[in-house]
Amino acid sequence: MPDRNVGGKVTKVDNPAANASGRSPRPAAPPLTERQRERRRRILHATARLACRGGFEAVQMREVAESSQVALGTLYRYFPSKVHLLVATMHDQLEQLHGTLRKSPPAGETAADRVAQTLMRAFGALQREPRLAEAMARALTFADRSVSPEVDQVSRQTTAIILDAMGGLENPTPEQLSAVRVIEHTWLSTLITWLSGRASLAQVRVDIGTVCRLIDLTDAGVRVQTPRPGPVGSG
Amino acid sequence: MPDRNVGGKVTKVDNPAANASGRSPRPAAPPLTERQRERRRRILHATARLACRGGFEAVQMREVAESSQVALGTLYRYFPSKVHLLVATMHDQLEQLHGTLRKSPPAGETAADRVAQTLMRAFGALQREPRLAEAMARALTFADRSVSPEVDQVSRQTTAIILDAMGGLENPTPEQLSAVRVIEHTWLSTLITWLSGRASLAQVRVDIGTVCRLIDLTDAGVRVQTPRPGPVGSG
């Protein structure tokens, strides 16, 4: 009679992603049948739809369940909390965004320019559905330890996007990684600040530009780990 | 029969800080009697105590009310939501912290050094009560528009702390202000990331150091709006 958690089957009792202790790389990837993938898709779609309407608070679990034709218990089996659900939605959206961005790489001179351009483009994409963005961003920063794995996944996605914009270097130095982390933090924070009306778009643009200078800083003067001649400007 | 909101009395209907429209600098500062100040103090104290125990989720409104010997309705009159309550708590704590920091100014060579040192000191202070820090930080980033005035207040406090560390300059350039904002974002984000176990203390230190370089960057090589000969390096 096990129950709970679609993404990690254990014969006895299973705890979804609540690996509060630390390690344990999630038992195994459970195949997930066709119907199940379909359900999951419906849920994420309904979530995005509701979020577009009224943001974080409009995403109500009962509504999501009904709207995606799934029982409440099932919804909770797929996503153990509202925050998990919205972080998964963000992952989904970022996936699409990353795809879009890949198709038309930024055209700036310096790495900093390209990153800034990419981030502003991402910003523009989210801006198009501000309530959805609000819902996802708030979930992301409100997430507690029980959502760490999922949040980390989103973080890695963002990192990938930024590294891509920098020129797809494969062996970033620790300094560069630190700069990328700072840029990530700034990006998300400015997004939230803008969404809650505490900063203007102009301010966002300036701040993104400011933080991106960190790239030039680490690009040049620092001892690089591996100066391999990767394809920096092409794609 | 007016009711609701201790901090802004209007004869007819009063809305606390829910100035969603934008302006309106909060009708007037209502004197606030002795008993009331005492109640407010009790509430904030109880909040901090509960938060120290179990973080955000341990701060339960009924508990806070009971623990501070105040009716639930009264608690809500003083702080219109749990988030308001915790943001106010953060303001309170930052006040104390700022006082402490003022007493022993940072001793670095460059402005960047001093800011980094100050931020790490602040980090250390919050680290001492990680659950309290978690509760406050999560409330701060989860806050929606209805809490904007209070969040802004906290933001101004943080800005003041950083500017102090830079040497108390009174006419920061737009570039410098942008750098300060980015530093603020980074500080809060790394705090949260550390609190939720997704980053090590070492990483935090590195990232704070990284972002603080932006200060040197704006300190020197950039075309400044007003090149007035202010005391930039002395403090």
Next chain:
DNA sequence: CGTTAATCTAGAACAAGTTTCAGACTTGAT
């Protein structure tokens, strides 16, 4: 003092996230 508006209290009521349960349905292996 006595009046009157504002504030405070106790407690019920409501809303939305989360959990639980019994029973129906699927799936996979024999």
Next chain:
DNA sequence: ATCAAGTCTGAAACTTGTTCTAGATTAACG
């Protein structure tokens, strides 16, 4: 086809943030 294990459903229950109400207290003012 059948059995066991795992999944899904519908509905109720529980938790905690938030709102509401009626009556008791307090404070300012004459």
